[in-house]
Each structure stands twice: as C-alpha cells, then as structure tokens.
Amino acid sequence: MRAFAYTRPADLPAAVALLAEHGAEARVLAGGTDLIIRLRDRTYEPVLVVDVKQIPEFAPRIEQGDGWLRFSAGTTMTDVVASPLVQRWFPALADAARFVGSVQIRNRATLAGNQCNASPAADTAPPLLVYDAQLELVGPAGRRTIALDDFFVRSGVTTLGRGELVTAIRLPLPDRPVGSGFQRRTRRRGHDLASVTLAVSVNDEGVTRFAYGSLGPRPVLFVDRTGSPDYETWFAAATPSPTSMRAGPDYRLQMLRVLAERALATARERLAAA
Amino acid sequence: MIKSSTPTVQITLRLNGDQRSVSVAQHHTLLEVLRDDLDLTGTKECCLVGECGACTVRLNGQIVDSCLVLALEADGGEVSTVEGLGTGSRLTPLQAAFIEHGAVQCGFCIPGQLVAADDLLRRVPRPSREEIEEGLAGNLCRCGCYVQIFEAVEAAASALARAEGDIERLAESPSARELPPHVVDQ
Numbered sequence: 001m002r003a004f005a006y007t008r009p010a011d012l013p014a015a016v017a018l019l020a021e022h023g024a025e026a027r028v029l030a031g032g033t034d035l036i037i038r039l040r041d042r043t044y045e046p047v048l049v050v051d052v053k054q055i056p057e058f059a060p061r062i063e064q065g066d067g068w069l070r071f072s073a074g075t076t077m078t079d080v081v082a083s084p085l086v087q088r089w090f091p092a093l094a095d096a097a098r099f100v101g102s103v104q105i106r107n108r109a110t111l112a113g114n115q116c117n118a119s120p121a122a123d124t125a126p127p128l129l130v131y132d133a134q135l136e137l138v139g140p141a142g143r144r145t146i147a148l149d150d151f152f153v154r155s156g157v158t159t160l161g162r163g164e165l166v167t168a169i170r171l172p173l174p175d176r177p178v179g180s181g182f183q184r185r186t187r188r189r190g191h192d193l194a195s196v197t198l199a200v201s202v203n204d205e206g207v208t209r210f211a212y213g214s215l216g217p218r219p220v221l222f223v224d225r226t227g228s229p230d231y232e233t234w235f236a237a238a239t240p241s242p243t244s245m246r247a248g249p250d251y252r253l254q255m256l257r258v259l260a261e262r263a264l265a266t267a268r269e270r271l272a273a274a
Numbered sequence: 275m276i277k278s279s280t281p282t283v284q285i286t287l288r289l290n291g292d293q294r295s296v297s298v299a300q301h302h303t304l305l306e307v308l309r310d311d312l313d314l315t316g317t318k319e320c321c322l323v324g325e326c327g328a329c330t331v332r333l334n335g336q337i338v339d340s341c342l343v344l345a346l347e348a349d350g351g352e353v354s355t356v357e358g359l360g361t362g363s364r365l366t367p368l369q370a371a372f373i374e375h376g377a378v379q380c381g382f383c384i385p386g387q388l389v390a391a392d393d394l395l396r397r398v399p400r401p402s403r404e405e406i407e408e409g410l411a412g413n414l415c416r417c418g419c420y421v422q423i424f425e426a427v428e429a430a431a432s433a434l435a436r437a438e439g440d441i442e443r444l445a446e447s448p449s450a451r452e453l454p455p456h457v458v459d460q
Contacts, residue, residue, distance in 0.1 A: 002301070003299065003301045004300065004301050004302070005300055006283070006301070006344060006345070006346045029344070029347075031341050032344065032347070033324055033342050034341045035342070036303065036341070036343070037322075037323050037324065037342070039301070040322060049300075049301075049344070051344075051346070053347070078336070101324065101412065102324075102327065102411045102413075103337060103390065103394075103408075103409060103411070103412055104324065104327060104330055104337050104338050104339045105324055105339065105342075105412065105431070106411045107336040107337060107338055107342070108338055108339075108342065117396070121429075133296060158288055189411055191325045191411075191412075191414070192325075201344020211300040234451060
C-alpha cells in the first residue's frame with residue numbers, strides 16, 4: 001500500500017479537527033477489516049489514517065438507557081454476539097453479527113464501521129434498519145442524530161459530512177411484543193460476503209418491517225402498518241447486479257423469496273414466544 | 275503526497291512474553307513487522323484480505339488477521355504468535371495432536387490453524403465438532419486436512435481435560451510425584 005501518516009487522536013475534538021482539515025485525504029480507522037484491504041489495493045490512497053480506537057467515547061460498550069440500547073462506535077461484532085442485551089431485545093442483530101466473517105474478523109470489525117463502509121452486502125444493516133437504528137454523529141458543527149435509513153446512499157457512500165464521525169448507534173427498545181428473524185445466503189461461510197442478506201420483524205399490532213441487502217446499490221427498508229404487507233412489491237424493488245461474481249440476479253431473486261419466508265417464520269415464532 | 279520516506283515510528287509491544295521495541299513504517303501491517311522486522315516467520319502471508327487466516331496471531335487476548343492490523347495499532351499491546359505456543363523443542367498438547375493425527379500436510383496454514391485452535395480451546399475447553407468448525411472457519415487449508423485438523427483439536431481438548439484432572443488430583447494428594455502432561459517432549 002502507499003505510505004501514509006498514522007495518527008491516534010486522544011479525544012473527539014482532535015479527531016473531528018483532523019478529519020475536517022484533511023477531508024477526503026484522511027480515512028478513519030476503526031476495526032480496519034475493510035479499510036486495510038482498500039489501502040492495500042489502492043482504492044484509497046489517503047495522506048492520513050486516523051485511528052479512533054484511543055478515543056474514550058469509542059471504547060467498546062453496549063449499554064441500556066431509557067428506552068434505548070446504545071452501542072459505542074468501537075463495539076465489535078464479537079461484543080454484539082456476546083451481549084445478553086442484544087440477544088434479548090434484538091436477536092436478528094445477534095444472528096447477523098454471528099454471520100459476519102470469521103472469529104478473527106468479528107474480533108476487529110465494528111458495528112458502526114459496518115455501516116460507515118456502506119457495503120450493500122453489510123450483514124448487520126438489514127437488522128439495524130428493521131430495528132429503526134439511529135446514528136449519533138459528531139462533526140465540526142456539533143452533534144446530530146440521523147436514522148440509518150437516511151445514512152446509506154450507495155456502495156461506499158453515506159450522508160456523513162466532511163469531518164463527521166459516527167460515535168454510537170442507538171436502537172429503540174421495543175415497547176410492545178415483537179419477533180424478528182435474520183437470514184443470509186453466502187457461497188462460503190467464514191469467508192465470502194452475502195449473496196442475499198435480510199431481516200424482518202413483526203409485532204402484535206401487525207406492523208411488519210422488512211429489509212434486505214446485496215440486492216442493489218444499498219440496503220433497503222420496507223414498512224407496512226396495514227397488517228397485510230405486499231411482499232411482491234418489496235421483492236420487485238430488488239435490483240441485483242447482473243455482473244456480480246457472487247451470484248446471478250435470477251438466483252438472488254429466488255433466494256430472496258425463500259430467505260424472506262424463513263426469516264418471517266422465525267420472526268412469527270419469536271413473536272409467539274414474546 | 276507522503277512518499278515512502280515517511281518517518282518510521284518506534285513501537286513497544288509484549289511479544290510472546292518478551293518486551294520488544296521496534297521501528298516501523300507507519301503503513302506497515304503487524305504481519306509485515308512480525309515477519310520482516312522481528313524475524314518471526316511462523317506467521318504466514320497469503321490472501322491479504324482476511325479470508326485465509328494464515329496470518330492469525332493473538333493481539334490483546336483476541337485472535338486477529340495480522341494482515342488487517344497496522345503495526346502501530348499493536349503499540350503498547352500484547353502479541354503472541356505461533357512461536358509463542360511451545361517452547362523450544364517442547365510442543366503443546368495441541369501441537370502434538372496435530373502431528374499425531376496427520377493434520378499437517380504442506381504445513382503452510384498450520385501456524386494460523388494452531389493459533390486459532392488454541393484460542394478456541396481457551397474460550398471453549400470442550401468444543402463440539404460444530405464449535406470447532408466455527409472456531410476455525412477463518413482458516414483455510416488448501417491440502418484439505420480439515421477432518422484431521424478437527425480430530426486433532428478434539429484430541430487436544432481431551433488431553434488438556436485429562437491434564438486438568440491430573441492437576442486436581444495432585445492438589446488433593448500433594449505427595450503425588452507424577453506431573454501432568456502439559457508439555458510433551460518431542
């Protein structure tokens with residue numbers, strides 16, 4: 001990879017200042033499981049790599065607040081999988097995090113980084129969309145909160161502004177009985193990305209939330225409050241790449257139906273048990 | 275643009291139990307520094323995208339793909355490699371089991387397999403076959419020795435459990451002179 005300068009700011013204001021000053025010439029390093037690959041293949045050739053792991057606010061932490069479960073930006077997939085709070089409230093997220101890469105990858109990859117990387121195939125994106133995730137951001141203009149659904153633009157592109165960082169992800173705790181499920185299809189467990197990845201939730205009032213990834217330029221969310229979700233329309237919105245080496249569009253569209261059915265079955269079981 | 279003349283930076287880490295200082299280029303990975311600057315060539319370079327696991331090392335108590343970690347990220351941390359598993363000619367029960375069960379064909383993936391399997395046995399002392407498969411899912415073997423590797427991990431888990439039992443018995447009868455088979459003379 002091309003040489004760059006590495007820096008490890010001690011606090012948020014220092015990190016924001018560096019990112020604001022260097023803009024696209026700087027890259028944020030959290031787990032590094034995507035970034036280091038892109039540095040090596042020269043997709044990115046930054047002047048500066050800003051390692052945020054020493055910032056106290058980024059230290060791995062999953063905490064339950066008033067109506068929220070909050071994940072600090074340094075929280076890894078391993079932390080997510082191990083959390084009884086996640087298993088209890090957001091099982092489809094625990095299922096998704098368990099499917100990310102291998103032990104080695106899950107020990108490094110962060111939940112926030114998985115969103116910032118904005119891969120259409122990000123496994124934790126569909127459950128986070130289904131659970132109505134909110135991102136806490138900090139930047140030169142101060143702090144703001146944004147829905148994850150308003151964060152993704154397309155592969156590798158988010159609405160994060162110059163100098164902005166994600167500091168935490170918040171999920172609202174369900175205030176009524178709900179069940180959720182996650183499904184994923186991949187060519188090779190532990191190594192390959194998802195060919196189809198999706199999550200669904202149903203609650204006792206008949207609200208369905210459904211999200212899928214790896215079927216277009218970004219992970220997408222559908223919500224139905226009528227009690228009779230129109231899955232056909234949702235499926236028809238999928239635009240799988242015709243040139244992907246991972247799976248052909250026909251296969252992905254077929255798998256989308258199969259996996260949606262399976263995830264829905266799990267969600268209904270969990271709702272019944274809730 | 276910063277060229278390769280980027281100044282090196284001194285890092286300090288605890289490496290296989292020893293305190294070490296080394297000057298590293300800021301863009302070099304932990305893998306490069308282990309192999310090229312610290313002469314620990316047991317850790318292998320292969321896919322460089324975090325899929326094959328040949329470069330697996332332990333960093334601050336967790337296994338990582340060292341091709342996806344900058345050396346500077348390990349500054350002040352604790353790193354152990356395959357060289358830190360046994361001591362000299364003495365093998366750990368895990369290493370001995372790999373040999374005994376024919377888990378090693380070409381051997382290239384074995385350092386990574388050993389570090390990952392060692393990590394699994396620390397977290398899950400008596401893993402099921404499914405847990406072994408999951409624990410080693412990030413380590414590819416192109417010779418296809420998976421069955422033998424899984425059997426070796428199971429055998430090592432049994433050997434370690436027996437050693438554990440021996441320690442308990444020793445604690446109960448301090449006069450017993452036979453030591454548990456922690457390490458096997460090779």
